[in-house]
Amino acid sequence: MEKSKVSLMRCESYDETLVYNAAKKGVDLIGGIAHFVKPGEKIVLKPNILLGAEPGKCVCTHPSVLKAIGKILKEVGANVYYGDSPSVGKCEWHVGRAGLKQAAEELGIKLADFNQGREVVHKDALINKRFVIANGVLDTDGLISLPKLKTHQLTRLTGAVKNQFGCIPGILKTAHHLKIQDPHEFSSMLVDINTLIKPRLYIMDAINAMEGNGPRSGKPKKLGVLLISSDPVALDAVACRIVAFDPEMLPTSKPGKKAGLGTYLAEEIELLGDDINSFIDPSFDMKRKPPASVAGGPFLRFLKNRTMPRPVIDEAKCTKCGTCVNLCPAKPKAVDWKAGDKKSPPVYHYKRCIRCYCCQESCPEEAIAVKEPVLGKIFFRQ
Numbered sequence: 226m227e228k229s230k231v232s233l234m235r236c237e238s239y240d241e242t243l244v245y246n247a248a249k250k251g252v253d254l255i256g257g258i259a260h261f262v263k264p265g266e267k268i269v270l271k272p273n274i275l276l277g278a279e280p281g282k283c284v285c286t287h288p289s290v291l292k293a294i295g296k297i298l299k300e301v302g303a304n305v306y307y308g309d310s311p312s313v314g315k316c317e318w319h320v321g322r323a324g325l326k327q328a329a330e331e332l333g334i335k336l337a338d339f340n341q342g343r344e345v346v347h348k349d350a351l352i353n354k355r356f357v358i359a360n361g362v363l364d365t366d367g368l369i370s371l372p373k374l375k376t377h378q379l380t381r382l383t384g385a386v387k388n389q390f391g392c393i394p395g396i397l398k399t400a401h402h403l404k405i406q407d408p409h410e411f412s413s414m415l416v417d418i419n420t421l422i423k424p425r426l427y428i429m430d431a432i433n434a435m436e437g438n439g440p441r442s443g444k445p446k447k448l449g450v451l452l453i454s455s456d457p458v459a460l461d462a463v464a465c466r467i468v469a470f471d472p473e474m475l476p477t478s479k480p481g482k483k484a485g486l487g488t489y490l491a492e493e494i495e496l497l498g499d500d501i502n503s504f505i506d507p508s509f510d511m512k513r514k515p516p517a518s519v520a521g522g523p524f525l526r527f528l529k530n531r532t533m534p535r536p537v538i539d540e541a542k543c544t545k546c547g548t549c550v551n552l553c554p555a556k557p558k559a560v561d562w563k564a565g566d567k568k569s570p571p572v573y574h575y576k577r578c579i580r581c582y583c584c585q586e587s588c589p590e591e592a593i594a595v596k597e598p599v600l601g602k603i604f605f606r607q
């Protein structure tokens with residue numbers, strides 16, 4: 226069986242020439258761009274934007290990475306577009322804050338429509354057979370994914386597989402959280418999106434990653450590497466090894482292998498480029514245990530509700546903007562204004578909370594942290 230190839234390219238900064246050279250060499254090592262894209266094809270680049278933030282915060286894929294891959298695609302004669310769908314607000318606003326708009330304009334690449342979408346049936350899905358996918362993805366010949374390596378409270382890390390969740394327009398994403406609450410089943414759904422869209426190539430920005438309270442409120446962490454592969458499961462597995470996290474614990478790994486999306490097994494992955502050992506950083510701040518399943522009987526669910534990590538608002542940072550309340554998919558809402566009072570920070574109703582952490586990842590003030598109750602440390606491996 227042919228191994229999945231993953232290129233690791235050292236890149237010490239976001240200097241545009243350095244990033245371009247690293248990306249070009251890394252793509253060449255796995256077959257060259259002409260192997261993935263033909264002249265004249267319409268290709269959409271999918272960076273991780275989440276909610277636009279200035280590049281130094283490491284929330285979004287860096288503009289230099291978008292520019293490098295855009296340039297490589299233009300050299301092969303592709304028509305290049307880009308986009309992502311944040312849960313709140315229009316993509317146009319977020320790309321400006323993230324510096325991506327300027328980078329795209331310098332290169333002459335246009336924003337694709339990630340605000341509206343159409344329903345698509347996925348007959349071979351593991352778990353979810355219907356998706357609404359952004360028009361900007363459906364109306365192109367192919368997608369190239371540009372994930373950012375960050376911690377994530379639901380799936381531990383967000384990387385190559387998770388990046389395509391942003392192909393679902395806007396707030397429709399939260400409906401998936403409500404429908405599929407178990408993190409392992411949710412991860413199977415993420416795999417389904419990838420087997421539906423079939424991105425051609427994945428180029429991960431791990432030059433400066435995000436550790437801690439990701440994917441929006443964590444801290445930048447320099448890892449100094451770009452990872453490139455056509456196998457997102459293998460790419461994520463290699464990223465896991467770099468941050469000293471067992472790839473088997475990443476909840477997309479096993480369903481990704483089961484669905485034929487790729488492999489997380491080291492013996493089935495060929496590493497190219499720079500030595501992985503020169504990037505491994507055990508000090509990367511993240512939870513190194515698999516996410517707990519929400520499956521189980523009523524008593525277990527009752528106990529888990531009181532022990533699973535929960536979002537907590539730092540009232541001093543809260544500006545009462547209401548984003549968390551608007552986004553919460555629970556019915557009735559699990560974070561809401563107390564007696565309708567919008568002059569005080571919202572309050573949580575943990576019994577209703579499905580632990581999707583949409584509030585935490587979308588708070589514009591970084592006022593929400595995910596904290597583990599003391600009982601959780603005792604009862605559950607979380």
Ligand code: SF4
Nearest residue numbers: 543544546547549588
């Ligand atoms: S999203 Fe953040 S800042 Fe806005 S109301 Fe909620 S906790 Fe406060």
Ligand code: SF4
Nearest residue numbers: 553578579581582584
């Ligand atoms: S309160 Fe936060 S974590 Fe709980 S269901 Fe609502 S958005 Fe999800």
